[in-house]
Amino acid sequence: MTDENGDIAGSSALEATGLGRKYRRGWALRDVAFRLPAGCVCALVGPNGSGKSTLLSLAADLLAPTTGILRIFGHAPSAPEARARIAFVAQDKPLYPRFTVADTLRxxxxxxxxxxxxxxxxVVAEADVPLAARVGSLSGGQRTCVALALALGKRAELLLLDEPMSDQDPLRRRRMMGALMAEAAEHGTTVVISTHVLAELDGVCDHLLLIGDGRIRLAGESDAIQSAHRLITGARDGLDPGAGGHTVVERRTTGRQLTALVRSATAPVGDGWIVREPSLEDVLLGYLRSPDAPPLITAGARASSRDVVR
Amino acid sequence: MTARTVLTEGATGVLWLVRRQQRAFLWTFAALVVALAGYIVWQRVEMVGYLRDHGIDGCADWRTYCRGKRISDPVRGSGPLADAYFHVYDVYRPRLLDTGRLLLALPVVAGVFVGAPLIARELESGTYRLVWTQSVSRTRWLAARLALPTAALVVGTAILAALYTWWWRTARAITLTDVAWGTSVPFDASGPALVSLTVLCFLLGVALGLVIRRTLPAMAATLAATAGVRYGLGVLRPRLMPTRTLVSAADGDFGAIPRHVFSTSWRGMSNGYLTRSGGKIPWDRCSSADSADATERCFTRLGSTGRAYEDIHPASHFWPLQWIEAGICLAAALALAAFCARWIRRRPTGRAAA
Known part of the structure; x- marks a missing residue:
């Protein structure tokens, strides 16, 4: 997809450098640097209060950063070029309660x-939401569908969805996600979906952004992140999971057995270990349980130092 | 799609949105204007008919004679002409004054119920995150959000102010000569003053809502602020133009000054006695004196010559004062609109949803 500025596929949809946002109670985001390539579907994961909503609000120009910069297809979030290209669904799905669904689409x-x-x-029809119904009379799940319909109708190039599925039953969640992904695939839309339940997004996302305590913990392609880790199990005594210079993300002992998540691209870690590839969820949980583990940002997700437009 | 089509489409589109959002207000306000306008026209027609039927139309109570009959200082029950005067006094005068007070509520209502919730409600309920992330810019949205109610308020209050001025000026000479025309009724209820005061109070409400971010506190603050504006204008108004000073004869008698000058002027600004050099000693300088003798001694001590003065705004000052006050209010309203535009661009920084 190209546009008047000559942006091409393969460029960044979202890029942050030194991004920080401070509230009265402290930093919500600090020193955040990453890039998301255009066309990816990215899960933005983190516990509640970790800074996910702050990051999305910064991208939607509803907040101004305290430090650093954020670029949307090379533009500042406040630029009209950026505003026309993003669609944002806030966590509480704000809509005008007195409007009908048809009014809202209008x-x-x-x-x-x-x-x-x-x-x-x-989108509205798939969820069986009548066009003549007042938004105020809809259930939470139906309101979410209307908010998603509004976001998809905008034909944005970057969809920012803040916990879009949290109030949906599993069946509707699956259907909505399917519809969303079909639309995104058809138009090459970049999608960022925040969640604190990764299972919601299982198999849907090709990129991952894990935020903890206002900082980036993991950023990059899901595959690359997953294959960069090994889950090793062995006897508790006499073995050092960090031997050989591997970064130990997390270690846990159950009985006499030691299980560790280590960052290791290729080599088996040593004798006496049972080595297997962890699931993506294993990796995420490992990082979430170990706030001190060093972050991993894959090459594709590193913020480039090249000059960005404006 | 070119930038131009984006801009024009956005402009009409956002007008649809604000019209849809203000639908209830627009209909309610239109109904209110029609009802009040109807009442004023009806009352004025009825009153003029009464004046004509009783032969006092075109008369003024500062003239001693009207159509050859003595009318000054009419006594209740002394004849049909006096009765007609008292009928106007008892029936139409209270309606005129009450209608004026009702019109004075319009700026307050515009500020508290239209202005204050306008943006505060969007900030409070979070819907600003819906509209501010569409393609239309925040500034354009604000412009439309302000323009539509402003236009409605200007048209509505202009109609009512014009009709009220029309009614009040017919009755003034008959029954309202003792009402100082520079006080809020009738001054702020008529002419461009009512229109501009309404616009100012509306924008005051919007600005307070934007800063306070919560509907009810913003409404309360707007109520206080509009009261402050009304009070401030009341203090300022006599000073907006230089007053004219009436001076009595050496014995303190104003008899040489035509009676209609007193009757058509806005009095009550300042009066007292003059010194030999022409300096003014206002009454309140000697207000602590407790007897007529003491008062006289007080003024003599201050150098009074016994020649009295009174500062007034003659009837010819009515329209200039109206336009000056309107100019002040509109300038303040414009400054508030500029403030809102600046604030919304610089400080979108609400708390994140998390």
Missing amino acids: LGRELNPRWDQRAAER
Whole structure:
């Protein structure tokens, strides 16, 4: 996908350098640096209060950063070029309760030049939400569908979804996610979905961004992150999981057995260990349980130092 | 898609949104304006009919005679002409003054119920995150959000102020000569003053809502602020133009000054006695004296010559004062709108949802 600025596929949808945001109670985000390539579907994972919503609000220009910069397709979030290219669904799905669903979609049409009414109506129809219903009378899950319809109808190139599925039943969650991913794949849309339940996004995301305590813990392609780790099990005594210079992310003992998550690209760690590839969830849990483990940012997710537009 | 089509489409689109959001207000306000306008027209027509039927139309109570009959200082029950005067005094005068007070509530309502919730509610309920992330810029959204209610308020209050001025000026000579025309009723309820005061109070509410971010506290603050504005204008108004000074004869008698000058002027600003050099000794300098003798001694001590003065705004000052006050209010309203635009650009920084 190209546009008037000559951005091409393979460029960054979202790029942060030295990004920080401080509230009165302290830093919500600090020294955040990463890039997301255009076209990826990224899970933004982290415990509650870790800074996920702050990061998304910064990208949506609802907050101004305290330090550093954030670029959306090379533009500052406050630039009109950025605003037209993002769609944001906030965690509490703010909508006008007195508007009907049809009014809400009309709002999208009136305020967005690239509006796709059919795509928006499809999402609403799939969730069996009547167009004449007042938004205030809808259930939480139905409101989420309307908010998603509004975001998809905007035909944005970057979708920022803050815990979009948290109030959906599993069946509808699966259906909505399917519809979302089909739309994204068809139009090459970059999607960032925040969640604190990774299982929600199992098999959907090709990129991962783990935030803990306002800092990036993991960033990059899911595959690369997963294959950069090994889960090793052995006897508790006499073995050092860090032998050979491997970074130990987490170690746990159960009985006389020691299980450790180590960062190791290739080599077996040593004799006496049972080595296997961890699931992505194993990796995430390991990092979440060990706040001091050093972060991992893959080559593809490192913020480039090249000059960005504006 | 070119930048130009984006801009124009955005402009009409955001107008649809604010119209949809203000639908209830627009209909309510339109109904209120029609009802009040109807009442004023009806009352004025009825009053003028009464004046004509009783032969006192075009008369003024500062003239001794009207159509050859003595009318000054009418006594209740002394004849049909006096009765007609008292009928106007008893029936139409209270309606005029009450209608004026009602119109004075319009700026307060515009500030508290239209202005204050306008953006505070969006900030409070989080819907600002919905509209500010559409393609239309925040500044354009604010412009439309302000323009539509402002236009409605200007049209509505202009109609009411014009009609009220029309009614009040017909009744003034008959029954309202003792009402100082520079006080809030009728001054702020008529002419461009009502229109500009309404716009100012509306924007005051918007700005307070934007800063306070919560609807109810913003409404309370706006109520206080509009009261402050009303009070401030009341203090400022007599000083907006230089007053004219009426001076009595050497014995303190104002008899040489035509009665209609007193009757049509806005009095009550300052009066007292003059010194030999022409300096003014206002009454309140000697207000602590407890008897007529003491008062006279007080003034003599201060150098009074016994020649009295009174500062007034003549009737010819009414319209200039109206336009000056309107100019002040509109300038303040414009400054508030600029403040809102700046604030919304610089400080979007609400708390994140998490």
